[in-house]
């Protein structure tokens with residue numbers, strides 16, 4: 001199937017793009033390779049959601065934005081989300097990275113935190129070593145295309161033994177629905193390092209904005225003994241299609257924690273996986289989502305166990321309103337040789353409307369005998385007995401339901417590592433639930 | 436004015452089955468009434484119908500609390516009007532902490548902008564929990580989730596104490612309580628006895644009534660109050676069972692709603 005993209009993506013256009021950014025030759029070659037692969041590969045085919053019917057061709061045009069010296073120059077809705085970042089902050093607006101800042105203390109320790117374009121120019125060896133290694137270009141049309149057109153993004157490098165207390169933050173902000181919005185994040189945590197990274201993906205397009213297919217890919221490399229916490233909140237407007245692939249490779253005794261708020265208003269494909277390569281590697285994923293109006297969502301979490309004694313836990317909680325649809329997949333795969341591993345998952349969907357749809361699909365693929373694995377999945381409504389109980393204490397029906405819904409989401413919300421993000425998430429939940 | 440609570444000719448059905456066949460009962464502020472009766476005779480149905488459980492359909496009668504007809508109100512309005520029901524089987528609600536829940540319940544009784552301050556609330560809650568010898572950690576536990584039977588009952592009493600109701604209905608508050616907990620719960624209830632509060636205590640056991648002295652004891656069978664008396668009635672029931680009541684009244688099957 002060929003898709004007529006809103007902006008042509010081919011050898012000439014991506015070569016020109018790369019040169020306009022002053023990128024090294026190796027990167028230009030990789031972009032060209034991505035463009036060529038994209039011509040033949042197919043879009044991904046997640047379970048029961050035909051994303052190829054979405055307006056995936058609306059990728060926008062490459063635009064540029066002037067840099068800012070302080071987040072206060074952003075519209076207030078965006079600057080609020082970046083306020084209070086002490087350790088470091090990277091801001092992307094539409095197709096361009098406009099701001100990056102890192103505390104002198106962390107810079108002195110060798111931490112690199114900047115947009116990926118700058119990193120490719122200034123730390124080419126490091127970026128070249130890891131880029132496209134976790135999410136290969138040739139997996140499907142999305143991974144190929146994104147590798148050709150990506151912009152801005154983040155590169156975070158944490159040297160060996162460096163432990164970063166405060167979270168590093170990024171803001172991906174789109175206020176031009178006609179601009180390519182394709183951030184790419186590459187995070188490398190060297191041996192025994194420790195870091196928390198949080199990003200916000202937001203848009204402000206106004207009424208009647210054209211469609212925009214936003215593609216983002218996240219690659220995380222967790223070296224032996226390192227511990228990475230990755231928290232992300234997506235909440236763009238309904239005209240935006242959110243295609244996001246996040247993947248971590250975890251080496252011996254490394255830990256990856258994902259906290260994902262898929263609170264986007266438009267169609268969403270969100271795919272988060274941990275590849276537990278090393279022995280003793282550990283992954284914990286928590287996802288919350290709220291579906292409203294006629295949005296369609298495919299939410300996948302996955303853990304692939306290769307190493308011995310590896311552990312994974314995945315929890316997804318989704319609340320579905322209106323005519324929204326969510327297909328929620330949890331995939332635990334335990335490879336031969338991953339003895340003494342343990343993978344657990346739970347997907348729960350709360351339906352608030354008879355027209356909404358929520359499917360929870362736990363999938364266990366186990367090729368090793370000496371392991372533990374567990375799953376739980378449920379789809380249900382707000383329990384009328386619980387509403388009655390709360391009302392019998394004087395709480396109104398509306399407040400009773402709100403308490404129950406927030407309670408349903410609490411196991412994920414309470415895990416958000418940063419209070420400001422937690423509060424922001426609460427506000428978003430409130431908005432999506434009330435709206 | 437002391438609280439006046441009057442149930443007049445209350446009939447209720449569930450899933451088309453008539454369960455309550457006309458209940459008449461008057462409770463004044465300061466009084467404690469006990470309802471006893473064999474299993475399946477409609478005691479919990481009475482409690483649920485008073486509270487307004489959506490499954491129970493009131494088919495006749497009136498329930499007046501201080502001049503207001505409770506039956507015209509929603510469940511939450513009845514609670515705010517001063518009715519409290521300590522349930523036989525309290526719900527568990529995951530993700531909602533006991534303290535968030537209780538604070539919402541208190542604030543539901545207050546005007547917007549006049550919510551209880553967090554400090555004041557915490558002080559009150561901690562004080563009441565101490566009286567009930569509850570571990571302070573229960574404030575942060577999810578509502579009734581994983582609570583033992585006795586802990587749930589104690590938590591019902593905590594809510595009663597925090598919400599300061601006018602009419603308290605306790606449905607088998609003593610079931611699942613060990614003897615120490617029974618005393619603690621009874622002390623909690625006794626501390627709440629006052630001229631402007633009336634109690635309706637549903638129980639199977641005289642034991643509870645040793646600690647909470649009732650003014651009146653009623654026996655329920657076949658969805659009606661079939662006999663009323665003073666505390667001595669409870670003692671006789673404890674010693675002799677219900678057969679003599681049935682004989683006296685010519686009742687063969689005391690249950691209601693069974694086919």
Ligand SMILES: Nc1ncnc2c1ncn2[C@@H]1O[C@H](COP(=O)(O)OP(=O)(O)OP(=O)(O)O)[C@@H](O)[C@H]1O
Nearest residue numbers: 449454473474475476477478479480481691692693
């Ligand atoms: N939700 C319900 N659905 C169907 N039948 C019900 C329901 N609730 C009560 N009943 C029936 O109504 C009758 C009275 O039940 P109720 O719970 O009021 O008895 P009770 O006197 O409280 O008994 P116990 O002493 O065992 O608590 C019983 O036959 C019971 O099965």
Ligand SMILES: [Mg+2]
Nearest residue numbers: 478479480523
């Ligand atoms: Mg009962």
